[in-house]
Amino acid sequence: MKRGPFIPIVATLGFIFLYAPIISLVVFSFNESKLVTVWGGFSTKWYGELFANPQVLDAGLLSLRVAGASATIALILGTLCAVALSRFRHFRGKTLLGGMVSAPLVMPDVITGLSLLLLFVAMEEIFGWPAGRGELTIIIAHSTFCMAYVTVVVASRLSDLDISLEEAAQDLGAVPARVFFDITLPIIAPALISSWLLSFTLSLDDLVIASFVSGPGSSTLPMVIFSKIKLGVSPDVNALASLIIGVVALGVIVATIIQLRRPTKKAPA
């Protein structure tokens, strides 16, 4: 079919729109001048300043701990939920479970944050737990919304999975738990890894929910960044952003290369 130049030009502009701000962010992180938009020579001093700032380092470590813990909890709960929803035919509360697990996907962050905070306050009043708010309450909140994403990813993988494999194992006498661990789990492992990574990223990225449910002294990295950039642009935030973007880009590119290579690997076998 004949193709005009219109679509490629607009698409290229679209990709420039996607990447220009990110590239400029990285470029200006190496700027000597404190002004973020005027070039004053090459320098890496903002990176040094970043690592000398204990507030940023503490927040970064807290965010990593929270992300690791909530991604793991979300992975376990979300996988159980996906198995229940896609493998069990009827059970009491199936509709309720399905509705509750997909609702956080579309729930505005401000509502999720507000409702969990109000719950934690009410629970503390009645049971005395959780005492105060901090790392634990952020982990609970993040696990809850990450779990929704895990369930979606794992459930879609489970529905693609050839069910006759599981039935064969069952016919050969494996108990359901053994079928799951020996047959299902190895096959859905890539989906589990990607949903753990997705949860980790979502947790690391969340500002709004964490702001509601965190307490004094437990600021996550996005909360620290947010309070810094409310005052305007500053080059050490650019340096931090470049580090994060670098790590993420590397990870995604490696993952894509592995995925692109897989079909060629299969061919000789």
Added chain:
Amino acid sequence: MGKLERRRRLGADLVTAELATAGLPRPVWRPWGFLRERLTMMGIGGRWAVILPPLLWLLIFFLIPLIVVIKIAFSESVVGQPPYMPLLTISPEGDVQMTLHLSNFIFLTQDHLYLDAYLSSLKIAAISTILALIVGYPMAYFIARSGDRARNILLMLVILPFWSSFLLRVYAWIGFLKNNGVIDNTLEALGVQHLIDGLNVALAPLGWAIPPLPWTMLYTDFGVYIGIVYTYLPFMILPLYTNLVKLDSALLEASADLGARPFRTFLSVTLPLSMPGVIAGSMLVFIPAIGEYVIPQLLGGPSTLMIGRVLWDEFFTNRDWPTAAAVAIAMLVVVVVPLMILQRAQNAVVER
């Protein structure tokens, strides 16, 4: 024999005994077999061991919080910790009293700030969605019509920014949009000022004028549109792409053979067939945009009213928890309608 070893044996024996009664061969020892037996002995056997943990978790940390929000929306605001009155009170005689206060909801309808914020959220979300569609559609079309290898790389390029921090992507636009920021500097360096002057001479008879550089873009509604389009563009492109990639090119060829110009083919073949993708993508941008807090806070001006921002201020600045809860309930109601549209669009795809 160590304690752990004895436990292992016990677990393995239990599994073997069970399988022997079922007439099955002795299995290789698996740690989860032991776990399963223990759970069965405790009465949490089979399916409910799978269903209960996520169900209980969601009941406690999703459903009950929503009920708490509703409860607090109906209670009275007081100065204190926590800053609201309990709904249920037990009198000294032991009678349970429940008082529902509609005052928070009445307050929402009386102060036009809230209605304005809702309408303005809907307006900003709608304009941003249309802009995202205009930017995203050609990109999705381009990707869908590329070769296999290029397609994977382009898709990765669309998704890649999504994996980096949302907050930092919004931050990147501050440097771009601000007065004498990257955009202004680039336009000035390209000599766009001369172009504007020239155009203004031509436009003068119509009474129109393009403002001179530097342009004020940050801290305006325009900044908010850019921010929303930028952060949610992948959500627009991906459903459009999945739809357009399935489009049979024979239909386009048939249309061209029958003498339709490319634009006509687009309007009468491509666009109607891609409607489910358009609806899904639009809703995926529109729904989160309504409740957005970070983008209007960082890129919008003080007059950019959005409901997420009002809720935040009500809660953190005014410490009025009951009003914040009432705003949240009203916001949920507003989000439900586009959600139902999305659901119907997805069902239509499944039925096809």
